[in-house]
Amino acid sequence: MNVPLLDLKAQYAGLREETQKVLNEILESQYFIGGPYVAKLEEAVAQYSGTAEAVGVSSGTDALLAALMALGVYRSPLDMGPVDEVIIPTYTFFATAGCVWRAGARPVFADIDPDTYNIDVDSLESKITPQTKAIIPVHLYGQCADMEKVSAIAKKHGLAVIEDGAQAIGASRNGVKVGNFGNCAGLSFFPSKNLGGLGDGGMIVTNDSTLAQKLREIRNHGMEPKYYHKHVGGNFRLDAMQAAGISVKLPHLDKWGEMRRRNASVYDAGFGDVEEIKRPVIKNGNRSIYNQYVISVPNRDALMAHLKEKGIGCEIYYPLPLHMQECFAKLGYRKGDFPRAEYAAEHTLALPIYPELTREQLDYVIAEVKNGLVKGA
Ligand SMILES: *Cc1c(COP(=O)(O)O)cnc(C)c1O
Numbered sequence: 001m002n003v004p005l006l007d008l009k010a011q012y013a014g015l016r017e018e019t020q021k022v023l024n025e026i027l028e029s030q031y032f033i034g035g036p037y038v039a040k041l042e043e044a045v046a047q048y049s050g051t052a053e054a055v056g057v058s059s060g061t062d063a064l065l066a067a068l069m070a071l072g073v074y075r076s077p078l079d080m081g082p083v084d085e086v087i088i089p090t091y092t093f094f095a096t097a098g099c100v101w102r103a104g105a106r107p108v109f110a111d112i113d114p115d116t117y118n119i120d121v122d123s124l125e126s127k128i129t130p131q132t133k134a135i136i137p138v139h140l141y142g143q144c145a146d147m148e149k150v151s152a153i154a155k156k157h158g159l160a161v162i163e164d165g166a167q168a169i170g171a172s173r174n175g176v177k178v179g180n181f182g183n184c185a186g187l188s189f190f191p192s193k194n195l196g197g198l199g200d201g202g203m204i205v206t207n208d209s210t211l212a213q214k215l216r217e218i219r220n221h222g223m224e225p226k227y228y229h230k231h232v233g234g235n236f237r238l239d240a241m242q243a244a245g246i247s248v249k250l251p252h253l254d255k256w257g258e259m260r261r262r263n264a265s266v267y268d269a270g271f272g273d274v275e276e277i278k279r280p281v282i283k284n285g286n287r288s289i290y291n292q293y294v295i296s297v298p299n300r301d302a303l304m305a306h307l308k309e310k311g312i313g314c315e316i317y318y319p320l321p322l323h324m325q326e327c328f329a330k331l332g333y334r335k336g337d338f339p340r341a342e343y344a345a346e347h348t349l350a351l352p353i354y355p356e357l358t359r360e361q362l363d364y365v366i367a368e369v370k371n372g373l374v375k376g377a
Contacts, residue, residue, distance in 0.1 A: 003352050003361045005313030006192055010356035011256075015248055019198075022244040037243040042203070044250055045187070048170065049179045051205040053212035056238030057219050060166035060188025063202040064099040064136065066236050067184050070214045071160045073133045075104025076232065084133040089119040090321040090333075091341035092138040096164050097322045105133065107331065109323045111338040115281035117141065117294070117348075120340070121149035128153075134160040139168035139178055141317075141350075142194065142260075142289035143282060147173055147181040154182075162186065166202075167291035169195050170253060174285040179205035184215075189246050194260075194289050195253050201242035259355035260290040263362060267293055267351065270366035276373055292317060293353035297373060300347050306372030307349075312365055315350045 012019070026032065038056045046054035057063045068074060073084050086100045090109035100107040108127050111120045119137045135154055137145035147163075154161045161182030165171070168178045169187050179185035184206035189197035206212050214231070217224045222233030264280065271277045278296035282288050294317065297303055307314045321341040323333035335342065351365055 001361065001364045002311040003313060003357070003365055005315055005350070005352050006354050007356060008191060008196065010354070011249075015252075018248045019245055022248060023241060026240050026244055032240050033237055035240050037240045037247065038238050041238075041243040041247050041250070044247065045169075045203050046205060048250065048253070049185075049205045050177050051179045052207045053205065053209055055204045055206075055212055055215040055219065056243060057202045057204060057215075057236045058238060059200045060164075060186055060190060060193075060202040061095040061099060062219075062234070062236040063166075063186030063188070063204045064095060064162060064164060065102055066215055066218050066234070067162045067186055067204055068099060068103040068105070068134065069231070069233065070211055070218050071134060071162070071183060073100075073103055073105050073160070079104070082131050085129060085131040086134045086136060087124060087127050087132060088136045088322075089138055089140075089341070090323045090338045091117055091318065091344055092140060092164065092322065093166065093318065094322065094325070095166070096136055096138055097328065100136070101328075106131075107322070107328065108132070109321075109331075109333060109338065111340050112344065113146070114340045114343070116143055116145070116283060117344055118143065118145040119150070121146045121153070124150070124153050125157075128157050128159070132157065132159060134162060136162045136164050137182075138164040138166075139171055141280070141294055142168050142171050142291035143280075143286050144168065144171050144173035144178065144181075146283075147176075151181060165205075166190075167193060168289060169193070170257060171289045172287045180207060183208060184211060189242060194256065194291055195246060195249055197242040198245040199242060201238050201246060203238070256355040257289045260353055261288070263353050263355070263357050264288075264290050264293050266359070266362045267353075267366065270363070271295070271369070274370060274373065277369070290353050292350040294348050294350045295369070296344065296347045297349065298347065299373065300349050302375065303369065303372040304349055306375055307365075307368055310368045310372075312368055313352055316345075316348065317350050319345055321345050
């Protein structure tokens with residue numbers, strides 16, 4: 001049997017006609033940037049997220065960069081004085097840190113909660129200095145970070161909060177959805193995310209209309225009105241093809257989320273009796289959208305080799321924490337600084353969790369994970 005990590009063709013099969021129809025409309029209109037499809041998707045995503053506003057952008061990465069720029073965490077070439085600092089988890093996709101660096105600020109890393117892999121809120125306050133401007137908690141693998149604590153600390157110290165919701169559109173905590181905790185949240189429509197586009201795309205959701213207006217200017221070179229520039233922005237625009245393709249998928253997102261949670265519960269039951277497997281820990285009040293189903297095992301690399309041999313797709317998210325990345329060597333961190341993140345990097349493995357998986361495929365993965373553990377022990 002073959003079980004890929006992700007099978008986008010299975011999803012497309014059910015959406016082929018509708019997708020081709022909207023793409024054809026755009027081709028006939030020859031209107032490719034912005035326009036009615038983008039506006040319609042923004043409205044739909046805001047409604048879905050329960051936020052007042054949504055601003056379409058070119059990617060989840062640009063969503064974070066534009067948010068930092070709009071919130072004033074941005075160093076122009078003429079700025080002197082101390083460098084702004086932004087606190088982020090060391091265990092996340094690179095973009096979370098890369099956008100801080102590109103905004104001219106210093107990424108200040110924090111370790112993670114060993115159960116959720118999200119930012120360790122207990123260490124947050126010790127990292128705050130007079131230069132700290134913002135915190136970017138990441139809702140990793142589709143589960144919300146501990147936002148009550150993040151928000152309380154941010155409020156106490158006057159910091160902005162940008163949620164990295166790239167893996168977590170629609171995830172909620174105590175009934176509150178991603179985008180309603182911080183000043184804003186960045187979402188990603190990269191094809192492998194739960195709501196994937198036909199290429200790159202992203203969105204910023206927020207309840208702050210003033211911020212939304214500034215983001216609309218910043219995504220288009222800070223221009224308002226045309227050819228008059230109040231701020232320096234960039235080309236962070238969402239194109240019509242992406243917006244149309246995503247609009248076709250959005251009505252199915254909750255159903256797909258249910259299917260992912262169902263798959264997760266099959267894995268949970270299947271692995272329940274195996275002591276060596278640490279299953280995903282979903283905290284009370286959290287509703288995960290399971291962008292990934294990540295287990296932690298003692299012999300991760302041997303298990304991974306076994307699964308690959310058995311035709312089962314799996315992946316390490318992420319093999320090297322950000323504080324140990326070569327490009328950040330100048331920040332002065334070293335191995336051992338964040339032991340929980342380093343442990344996760346060496347022991348975790350993501351298994352296939354996409355909605356269309358069959359019961360047979362899930363059972364096969366469960367059986368081979370167990371076999372692989374025995375083999376590698
Ligand atoms: C995917 C991802 C991003 C970046 O999104 P893109 O749309 O690929 O630019 C940022 N942060 C996290 C945590 C992600 O998983």
